[in-house]
Amino acid sequence: MNFFVIGYYALLLGASCLAAYMNRRAIFLLLFSLTLVSFILGIIGGVAALRAVTIAAGLLALAGMVAYGFREFLVQLSEGNVGRPLRESGGVFLIILLILAALAFASNSFDWGLAEIFVAIGVLLLIIVPLSPETAKELRRAPLTATFGLFVIFTYIVAGIFSSVIAPHGEAEVIASAFAPADDTMLLGADQLGRDIFSRLIYGTRNSVGLALAATVAAFILGAVAGLLAATKGGWFDQLMGRVADVIMSIPSLIFALLMLSIFGPSIPVIIGAVAIIYAPRVFRLTRAVAGNVVVMDYIEAAKLRGEGTWYLIRKEILPNSTAPLVAEFGLEFCFVFLLVAGLSFLGLGIQPPTADWGSMVRENATLISFGDITPLIPAAAIALLTVAVNFVVDWMLHRSSGLKE
Amino acid sequence: MGDILGLIAKRLGLGLVILFVISIIIFFMVELLPGDIAQAVLGQGATEENVAALRKEMGLDKPAPVRYLEWLGGAVTFDFGNSIVTDEKVTTLIGERFKNTLFLASYAAVIAVPLAIILGIIVALLRNSIFDRVVNVATLTSISSPEFFLGYILILYFAVNWGMFPAISSLSEDMTMWELLNRTFLPALTLVLVVTAHMMRMTRAAIINLLASPYIEMARLKGAPPWKVIVKHALPNAWAPIINVVALNLAYLITGVVLVEVVFVYPGIGQALVDAVSKRDFPVVQACCLIFAGTFILLNLAADVGAILTNPRLRHPK
Numbered sequence: 130m131n132f133f134v135i136g137y138y139a140l141l142l143g144a145s146c147l148a149a150y151m152n153r154r155a156i157f158l159l160l161f162s163l164t165l166v167s168f169i170l171g172i173i174g175g176v177a178a179l180r181a182v183t184i185a186a187g188l189l190a191l192a193g194m195v196a197y198g199f200r201e202f203l204v205q206l207s208e209g210n211v212g213r214p215l216r217e218s219g220g221v222f223l224i225i226l227l228i229l230a231a232l233a234f235a236s237n238s239f240d241w242g243l244a245e246i247f248v249a250i251g252v253l254l255l256i257i258v259p260l261s262p263e264t265a266k267e268l269r270r271a272p273l274t275a276t277f278g279l280f281v282i283f284t285y286i287v288a289g290i291f292s293s294v295i296a297p298h299g300e301a302e303v304i305a306s307a308f309a310p311a312d313d314t315m316l317l318g319a320d321q322l323g324r325d326i327f328s329r330l331i332y333g334t335r336n337s338v339g340l341a342l343a344a345t346v347a348a349f350i351l352g353a354v355a356g357l358l359a360a361t362k363g364g365w366f367d368q369l370m371g372r373v374a375d376v377i378m379s380i381p382s383l384i385f386a387l388l389m390l391s392i393f394g395p396s397i398p399v400i401i402g403a404v405a406i407i408y409a410p411r412v413f414r415l416t417r418a419v420a421g422n423v424v425v426m427d428y429i430e431a432a433k434l435r436g437e438g439t440w441y442l443i444r445k446e447i448l449p450n451s452t453a454p455l456v457a458e459f460g461l462e463f464c465f466v467f468l469l470v471a472g473l474s475f476l477g478l479g480i481q482p483p484t485a486d487w488g489s490m491v492r493e494n495a496t497l498i499s500f501g502d503i504t505p506l507i508p509a510a511a512i513a514l515l516t517v518a519v520n521f522v523v524d525w526m527l528h529r530s531s532g533l534k535e
Numbered sequence: 536m537g538d539i540l541g542l543i544a545k546r547l548g549l550g551l552v553i554l555f556v557i558s559i560i561i562f563f564m565v566e567l568l569p570g571d572i573a574q575a576v577l578g579q580g581a582t583e584e585n586v587a588a589l590r591k592e593m594g595l596d597k598p599a600p601v602r603y604l605e606w607l608g609g610a611v612t613f614d615f616g617n618s619i620v621t622d623e624k625v626t627t628l629i630g631e632r633f634k635n636t637l638f639l640a641s642y643a644a645v646i647a648v649p650l651a652i653i654l655g656i657i658v659a660l661l662r663n664s665i666f667d668r669v670v671n672v673a674t675l676t677s678i679s680s681p682e683f684f685l686g687y688i689l690i691l692y693f694a695v696n697w698g699m700f701p702a703i704s705s706l707s708e709d710m711t712m713w714e715l716l717n718r719t720f721l722p723a724l725t726l727v728l729v730v731t732a733h734m735m736r737m738t739r740a741a742i743i744n745l746l747a748s749p750y751i752e753m754a755r756l757k758g759a760p761p762w763k764v765i766v767k768h769a770l771p772n773a774w775a776p777i778i779n780v781v782a783l784n785l786a787y788l789i790t791g792v793v794l795v796e797v798v799f800v801y802p803g804i805g806q807a808l809v810d811a812v813s814k815r816d817f818p819v820v821q822a823c824c825l826i827f828a829g830t831f832i833l834l835n836l837a838a839d840v841g842a843i844l845t846n847p848r849l850r851h852p853k
Contacts, residue, residue, distance in 0.1 A: 155665045274672070376560070379553050379835065381790040384808070384827045391812040391820045392564055464679065471681050472794050476809050491683060498687055499702065501695050509684035516679035524675075 134171070137179050141167065196277035200268060203276070207265035212258045222258075226251055249290050256283075271525055278521035285515055289334040296328035301483035308497065317504050321493050329485035330508060336480055337487045338515065340397065341467040344404035348466065349459055351405050352412025357443045359413070360420035367417075374410035382407045382469055387478070395478045404466050411465075415458050419451040426450075453530040460523035464516045471512045487512050543840050550836045557828050558610065562603050565817050572619070572817055593619075606821075615822035620814050625822045629807050633826065635706060636796070636803035639719055640788050643726035647788075648781055651731040655738025660765075662743055670735070677732035682791055686725040686798035693721060704801045722799040729791055734784045741776035745769055775846040782838030786831050 145160035163182075170178045215222050233247035268276070288295060297314065298304055302324060309319040317326040359367040377385070389403040423429065424447065432446055473479045474488030482489065487508035494505035565572060573589040574581070590596055594605070609615060615625035658670050677685070694702035704718045745751070746769060754768045755761075793805030800806070804823055811819035 159665055376553060376556050379832055380557055380560075380824075380828050381786070381831045383790045383793055384824050384831075387793075387808060387812050388561065388564060388820060388824045391815055391817070392567060468679075468681055472683070475681070475683050475794065476797060477813060478809075488681070488683075491687070495687065498691050499695055501691065503691065506684065506687055506691070509681060509687065513676070513680040513684050517676050520675050520679055 131176065134176060134179060137183065138164070192277055193273055195280055196273040199280040200271060200273070200276035203279070204265050204268050207260040207268060208262060210261055212260040215254060215258050226254065245291055245294065252286060252290065267529060274521040275525035278518035281514060281518035282522065285334055285338060288331055289338055292331045292335045296331040298325040298328040300329060300332040300485050317507065320490070326504060329490060330511065332485040333487045333490060333508060336484055337471065340400065340480060341463065341470045344401045344470060345459065345463045345466045347401050347405035348408035349412050349462060352409035353416045353455065355409065356413040356416025357420050357447060359417050360424050361439050361442055361447070370413060374413050377406065377410045383472060386469060386473060390473065390478045395481060397480065400470065400473065400479065404469065408462055408466060412458060412462060415454065419454050420447050423447050423450045453526070457523050457526045457530065460519050460526070464519050467512065467516055539843065542843055546836060546839050550832050554829060554832055558607055558825060559603070561821050561824050562606055563599070565821065566599055610825060616818045618816050618819050620816045625818050628819060629804050629822060632802055632804045632807050635801065636792055636805060639722055639801060639803060640792055642716070642719060642723040643730065643788060644785055646723065647727045647730045647734065651734035652738055652777060655735040656742055658735065659739045659742035659746065674732035674736055677728050682725060682729060682794040683798050685728050686722070686795055689721050689725055704799045706802055719801070722795045722801050725795050726788060726791055730784050730788055733787060734780055737780040738777060741780065742769070742773060745773055775842050778841035778845060779838045782834050782841060786834040789827060789830050789834070
């Protein structure tokens with residue numbers, strides 16, 4: 130019985146008594162059942178198990194504080210109505226974004242080294258746009274899990290854009306012997322070829338997430354356009370697309386992806402194309418269902434009688450009325466795609482070496498696990514963390530959009 | 536009874552049509568190769584005569600539709616031709632492995648299905664409590680993790696740190712049942728974790744949906760005890776969604792098995808597929824894809840048939 134164990138139980142019992150005194154039933158139940166579970170854990174696992182529980186609780190508290198802080202930060206920004214000038218500028222905003230994209234592209238091809246800055250400004254502007262007093266109201270009611278998700282996504286964006294600045298070494302730079310242990314210059318040690326794992330992890334953010342994002346956008350555009358057209362046109366086009374979607378969805382996604390990769394070979398365009406074909410049917414079905422509900426409205430009939438074309442109907446009438454479910458679907462779709470692409474690259478069929486990629490990093494360093502080293506699990510944990518974060522945000526959005534309907 | 540058989544026959548027919556279309560896709564996708572299979576196998580440096588000889592040997596000089604019919608005819612009798620790489624019969628290559636995969640999947644299913652349904656019902660009854668929220672976050676995390684992440688964590692703790700189970704599931708003929716279950720425990724547990732999380736969430740949603748219906752409230756209002764409300768009133772109507780959930784998740788198990796087999800070096804069909812893909816061994820890839828797609832369709836069919844049998848409303852489509 131050392132001081133740690135005494136302190137541990139004293140803290141738990143004290144906190145649960147305090148919760149009971151303050152009439153916080155749920156917190157009391159949680160803390161007291163944790164105390165009871167700790168007895169069993171302590172008997173089986175000894176002090177180490179209790180230490181693990183303490184660390185987990187500490188991490189949870191840290192995550193909670195971060196989420197709380199980030200929510201307050203977003204609420205303050207939204208109340209300041211930072212996004213108003215951008216929202217009201219309309220076309221000018223689009224032109225600024227286009228100029229920034231062109232500058233980033235030019236910087237990339239002429240080697241100015243400023244591409245990161247231009248991309249960062251563009252993304253920042255995009256993030257600022259939806260910040261308004263209405264968003265502040267929504268954010269105040271958002272659960273902490275959702276804002277934690279937002280914070281994680283924000284961190285990944287920063288790491289992805291500035292990877293070349295953050296990473297201390299190059300992506301494919303051999304700087305040590307194979308599996309060299311961690312030291313001052315290498316935070317996580319070296320991989321099987323002597324490259325810095327930490328740098329590759331940072332570069333992996335850009336590569337893995339970028340690829341998944343590109344593939345999701347492709348699948349989404351394909352599925353959403355087909356769905357909107359099917360809903361507005363109906364008839365044989367609708368029937369045909371529906372049957373095609375049925376067939377594609379009846380092949381397991383990983384198997385279909387493996388089939389296509391075996392034929393066309395693993396390269397980035399093939400992966401994007403394969404994922405787009407595999408996941409477009411899901412988007413198609415949702416878009417068709419959502420748009421199908423909008424199409425029967427009277428204002429659509431009125432617009433048709435005015436003589437508006439299909440494109441106008443989609444852009445001005447249907448799309449603005451089906452944004453909420455589509456945005457949530459985009460998040461969900463991203464999770465599926467990200468996991469599929471990670472699985473493919475774990476199988477050695479994703480982005481090809483020496484480009485850093487989380488899935489293949491796990492596979493390459495898996496031998497370390499049999500020595501009890503957790504380093505190879507870090508990229509896998511990075512995949513899981515981002516997927517969980519996106520899921521939290523999507524959960525909140527779905528809840529919000531369903532709450533508005535009631 | 537006659538109309539039920541009719542409905543089921545209709546569903547079976549539809550499943551067969553979809554399987555047929557998929558076999559066409561699987562076969563003709565290989566035709567999309569720039570050049571043809573013989574060229575792709577021999578590579579750039581092959582002489583014209585070699586390519587022609589291989590073409591003749593593989594029957595590539597016949598038109599594609601004829602070859603498709605031959606392939607399909609073979610596939611129906613489980614004869615998928617010879618592997619390009621090892622020249623063995625595909626059936627001998629993957630036959631034993633297919634049995635192993637089925638064993639692993641059913642091992643996982645036997646644990647996961649009862650566990651998930653019981654936990655799902657408990658969580659649905661305790662909805663909006665703190666227990667429900669904790670379980671929600673836990674299942675979400677499990678779903679969001681790639682299978683190889685869960686697999687390696689289990690290896691790290693159960694095999695390396697605590698030494699309770701072997702990390703690599705090598706199978707041999709003369710193992711006792713107990714040894715077999717012990718060796719394949721970690722891959723099965725990985726699958727159980729993923730599938731249970733999915734199934735629990737779906738069961739929870741189905742039960743909550745059901746408990747919100749007016750006739751349950753009526754049963755409560757007339758004073759029926761809670762267990763009776765669940766067993767007598769809710770459960771008969773809950774079977775349909777639960778059967779659906781189980782079948783859909785078993786279908787998921789079929790694909791989840793690929794990554795898990797690679798992590799644990801399990802001699803199953805998923806591993807064979809991945810090897811064949813990286814070696815571009817097309818007959819094996821086609822055979823594995825057809826088997827996976829067929830199983831997937833079969834389980835989806837089972838879900839539909841189960842729903843028709845347990846839900847009389849589906850027998851009278853409006």
